[in-house]
Amino acid sequence: MKILYCNCTYAKVVPADVKKDVLRRLCDSGQAFDAVADLCDMSARKDAALRKIAEGGDTKIAACYPRAVKWLFHAAGTPLPSEGVDVLNMREDSAEDIAKELLA
Amino acid sequence: MSRIEGRNLRVVLYEGPGSRALDGEERFEALSTLLDxxxxxxRPMAGQDVAPADGAPMLVLGRLDEAPAADPEQEVHFRDLGEVDALEAAREVREAAGARKLEAWKPWFPVIDFDRCTNCMQCLTFCLFDVYGVDEKKQITVQNQDNCKTDCPACSRVCPEVAILFPKYGKGPINGDVVREQDVQREAMKVDISTLLGGDLYGSLRTRQREARKRFSTERDESKALLERKRCLGKLKKDLDIPDEVLMTLPSAEDIEERAARAKAKMEKRLARSQTVQDARPAPTERDWGI
Known part of the structure; x- marks a missing residue:
């Protein structure tokens, strides 16, 4: 199981305290993870790293709305598999809930 | 180079064999500063999965006693956090590796939900900035993301299927939130451009142009025209949530005339070429084209 964290660096739509708290819990967890500055930016660039993430088996993604994440990967030419991907929404859910799901 | 071209530098925060573990606060600070x-x-950990190397230049940061083993095919740089600051090291290596320099841009562009899109092309018709295109399968596509005007979600407003997302928009469903029945029904989400213009788009434009000619021949008044334009832009801004910067970049009357003249010259050239090959029929006149 891989973990991907999106920092949504270039906009202020994800609550800063939620992002910070999730990142801190990840850092303290002893769990391996990939953290990207901004999934939208990577999608616009069709970054090759997205393919590695999409094709790499079961993944948990802490980012924003699942519909947005799904179509951002698709727009990059690397659609996410229909199974084995769990998108957690830091715009809506609490840091505690997100971290619990990520590290379960 | 456009602002979306080039590879990013990938930083690896290493705490494996041959290095000392980072203090919790130091790890968090390094990570959040780099991301910001x-x-x-x-952050790799022994026996756990991360995204594999993808050919992008890589910087390994850590309290390194010795450089960890690396793929000789992969461009890898090592820096010791006991000697350098994480952000300074990342900036220095990015420069040395020729990786993409980050610009202060908000990645703002439309993302299409193909579960909803019906390929009606209203977005392509509506957008003034050449953001949309059509792929080889005649499917609508977003082809020039960085042409999109930051904070302008107007094309998503004209999509009758609520199929256009702007993930960095404030409100749902444009931000990617679940589309509810009331969203689909909401009038603001169902603007049909041709209906707005009276059904027959081209007929309406011709009628409007004839009337405008008549009117301007008797009462040409630039200040009135400017006032009307200002009023219409104000309505667009309010109804479609279009930011001022976008309205400021709309083409002026002179730009539109110049584009029209270029398009007409191109068309005439093409017609002249096809005539020499095909037949000797006279080229269509302005009257034939209704202009």
Whole structure:
């Protein structure tokens, strides 16, 4: 199981305290993870790293709305598999809930 | 180079064999500073999965006693956090590796939900900035993301299927939130451009142009025209949530005339070429084209 964290660096739509708290819990967890500055930016660039993430088996993604994440990967030419991907929404859910799901 | 071209530097925060573990606060500070400055960071742990190397230049940061083994095919740089600051090291290596320099741009562009899109092309018709295109399968596509005007979600408003997302928009469903029945029904989401213009788009434009000619021949008044334009732009801004910067960049009357003249010259050239090959029929006149 891989973990991907999106920092949504270039906009202020994800609550800063939620992002910070999730990142801190990840850092303290002893769990391996990939953290990207901004999934939208990577999608616009069709970054090759997205393919590695999409094709790499079961993944948990802490980012924003699942519909947005799904179509951002698709727009990059690397659609996410229909199974084995769990998108957690830091715009809506609490840091505690997100971290619990990520590290379960 | 456009602002979306080039590879990012990938930073690896390493705490494996041959290095000393980072203090919890130091690890968090390094990670959050790098992310806030646009870098991608991987924290690998023995026996656990992360995204594999993808050919992008890589910087390994850690309290390194010795450089960890690396793929000789992969461009890898090592820096010791006991000697350098994480952000300084990342900036220095990014420069040395020729990786993409980050610009202060908000990645703002439309993302199409193909579960909803019906390929009606209203977005392509509506957008003035050449953001949309059509792929080889005649499917609508977003082809020039960085042409999109930051904070302008107007094309998503004209999509009758609520199929256009702007993930960095404030409100749902444009931000990617679930589309509810009331969203689909909401009038603001169902603007049909041709209906707005009276059904027959081209007929309406011709009628409007004839009337405008008549009117301007008797009462040409630039200040009135400017006032009307201002009023219409104000309505657009309010109804479609279009930011001022976008309205400011709309083409002027002179730009539109110049584009029209260029398009007409191109068309005439093409017609002249096809005539020499095909037949000797006279080229259509302005009257034939209704202009």
């Amino acid at each position: 400055n646009g870098f991608e960071v991987t």
